Amino acid sequence: PTLEKELLPLYFGWFLAKRDQDYLRKTSHEFLEQLGNIKAFKKRLQPYGCEEKQKLDLLKYFAKSPNILHCTTKFCDYGKVLGSEEYAQQEAVKKAYSRGYTLHISALFATPRTVGAQVELTSDQLLIWPPDAEKEVMPKDTFPRGSRAHITLGTAADVQDVQTGIDLLEIVKLQQSGREWESLGELAGPVAGKVSYYENGMWMLNLARKIEVKSIFSGYYG
Numbered sequence: 001p002t003l004e005k006e007l008l009p010l011y012f013g014w015f016l017a018k019r020d021q022d023y024l025r026k027t028s029h030e031f032l033e034q035l036g037n038i039k040a041f042k043k044r045l046q047p048y049g050c051e052e053k054q055k056l057d058l059l060k061y062f063a064k065s066p067n068i069l070h071c072t073t074k075f076c077d078y079g080k081v082l083g084s085e086e087y088a089q090q091e092a093v094k095k096a097y098s099r100g101y102t103l104h105i106s107a108l109f110a111t112p113r114t115v116g117a118q119v120e121l122t123s124d125q126l127l128i129w130p131p132d133a134e135k136e137v138m139p140k141d142t143f144p145r146g147s148r149a150h151i152t153l154g155t156a157a158d159v160q161d162v163q164t165g166i167d168l169l170e171i172v173k174l175q176q177s178g179r180e181w182e183s184l185g186e187l188a189g190p191v192a193g194k195v196s197y198y199e200n201g202m203w204m205l206n207l208a209r210k211i212e213v214k215s216i217f218s219g220y221y222g
């Protein structure tokens with residue numbers, strides 16, 4: 001009998017448990033509501049295509065949100081992406097498949113294109129993080145491994161989800177540049193922490209208390 005070929009997924013990643021997805025979506029809304037209300041943000045609406053005196057509803061602005069909140073490790077496009085077969089065949093990846101992981105969210109960020117959560121990978125999680133994930137999208141820069149790890153929370157109209165990780169790397173790059181980034185405000189409650197502004201409409205909230213979410217490492221076949 002002939003065995004069917006093993007199928008590669010659209011992507012591999014950590015998929016959040018239902019309760020934690022609901023919690024993170026609520027937290028994301030809280031973040032956008034509070035961010036949209038701070039004075040410093042209202043003064044910098046132009047990158048979002050708004051005049052200073054206009055009202056901007058960030059919840060509406062980020063019109064799209066992924067069906068399942070997740071942190072992508074490797075985008076394979078069912079095997080069309082170079083290196084996806086090699087990735088899937090790694091012992092570490094096979095061993096991790098269908099196992100539970102706790103993801104640590106250290107920051108939330110918003111740009112004119114995307115809103116997302118920065119994920120701090122543990123050494124265990126880095127074992128299944130592709131070594132070229134950062135170079136793939138920003139070949140000229142050097143980043144600590146795992147810098148691109150994120151959860152897409154929402155995108156503006158006509159923006160693809162893949163943009164979220166690129167936006168995160170833009171912010172990390174500016175953080176690495178050695179320039180001083182003053183905090184322009186503070187949020188409260190479940191999103192307590194300092195908010196920094198990084199030019200061109202890019203904002204990041206450093207969470208005073210990291211958010212932990214439960215997830216399962218798996219493949220998404222669509």
Ligand code: A2P
Pocket residue numbers: 010011066071072074075151152160161162163164165
């Ligand atoms: P992200 O991980 O930032 O959310 P799509 O629905 O566009 O096919 O994408 C499915 C998932 O794969 C999304 O989570 C998306 O982005 C991610 N993704 C899409 N394209 C790429 C890519 N070229 N590199 C890495 N991740 C990608």
